[in-house]
Amino acid sequence: MKTIMEGKAFVFGNNLDTDQIYPGQYLELARTADIKEHAMEGADPGLVALFQPGDIIVGGTNFGCGSSREHAAIALKAIGAGAILAESFARIFYRNAVNLGVPVLVSPGISNLVKQDDILKINIETGEAQNLSSKKDLDVQSLSDYVLDILRRGGIKPLVKRQLREQQN
Amino acid sequence: MHAIEKILARASGQKSISTGQILNCRVDLAEVNDLYPQTIFSFQEMGGKKVHSPDKITFILDHYAPASSIQQAENQKLMREFCRDQGIDLLFDVDSGVCHQVMVDNGLVYPGMILIATDSHTTTHGAFGAFGTGVGATDLAVIMATGHLWLRVPEIIRINLSGILQTGVYAKDVILHIIGKLGADYALYKGVEFSGTTIRDWSISERMALCNMTTEMGAKAAYIQPDQVTLDFLSDKVTKEFDIVETDDDFQYAEELFFDVSPIPPQLAVPQSVDNVLPLTELIGTPVHQAYLGSCTGGRAEDIGVAARILNGKKVNPNTRLIVVPASKQVYLDSLHQGDVEKLVKAGATFVTPGCAACLGTHEGILAAGEVCIASTNRNFPGRMGHVQSSVYLGSPAAVAAAALTGKITDPSEILKLLGQEKS
């Protein structure tokens, strides 16, 4: 896992639901390349064209609420989101992102500390984070060991894969 | 300990557990719906060959029932083949209905179980004292591979309901009122128990609607302590033996809230969030293009029954259309036997195959730009039922039927009082 992330912030408000992150009409798509095209389409249809791998998504409270669709997390991973920071996360989205190896970090007060296009720098392991544009520190809650372990392995799939292989031997 | 904690402790083989602890829990039933072929891909990517316990896995083809595009058909085909190859017998095909109702109808849900599904409204099953929660495809694949899933022990809050509902007011109005007061993220990561004198009289249908909507306040799971109503309902459905756990008297809730339901009038969640709730009377007269009766929240036989009562011998207003989607095949049959389907068809309702239909904006009743819908469903996010410039008001099945009758938002309690009938 890459530990230090530095990228441009794309900022969203409170209760950004998974229908906006990934609209229902595209749910039948199953290939990552197809899913990627519609990332954030319900909230900001122009995002995919501007987003660079390593850029950072910033949300308000209850980010990723609504449907359990993993497409939402797959889409944000596919466009290369370096991390997602929000005041709080909806639980299924949080799990999906962690399982796919996307760092999701709770950052109280972030809505008031980051504007669109600010450059952020985050250390995933230590939780140290800064808004380089405003030179202000961001308060980021540290991840539980369990979650960090999944992220370090690049998601839960490699972890279970090893477990299954050990059982078979 | 709380009943939820006891369920989690038992499933993880621990004697005592604490809030915030992460447990590896044995799962009693894992459900996959047809939105999630990724479940199968993730399982294969993990190197899975044979699923852990084929008798504890069910596939339910509900969101695209029946398929309306080639891609949907391909996804469903993949699932049928997977079930056949893996010896998964619990495949419910496109004739069955919405997963949450189908599992209940078929006796797969019982008190004390751990039920994990690829659907956020799995909190519904708290109505039976089950621990039900939704996950994404990869989590479900982990269960298929290992039979287990990691779960964090949640804080638990209790919501006490007292008082008696007014005519034309239902569980849906009560939970909308509560979500409006508390907000869409109030119960994030938490377990929500409902108790109190009000729900003792409530049917399973009403209890399911209540627990279903806790998802819209962020809850991880809902819980109602099983009682005689629960046992009577389950008696001819569940063949498995189960035992009922109870919360210890000295358990400390993270929070305890009290609501008197007696003064609550009919409610509506106004576009575009579920916690944007107003008394229905403040919106009377708003024109409605589509009235939608269905979903795992408001598509049960009782819901169709109240609509039939309101529309019996009358006509759906020419400026609107009424879409009715029974939540399951069993619901459809019950409504047929009660004569409610005939009353509604004669009134001008369009019936759609049991399933999710337009609830998630993919087919069978989606909205054009600028259209307004009143729905007995659970979400009104931008674009949820169609075009991003359409809007959805969420209300009770009675409020949906009342709007279908007049073509605009209308107080169902007035109509029901005029009919001189007490609500059930």
Ligand code: SF4
């Ligand atoms: S009926 Fe609606 S809310 Fe219920 S499972 Fe289907 S899409 Fe989800």
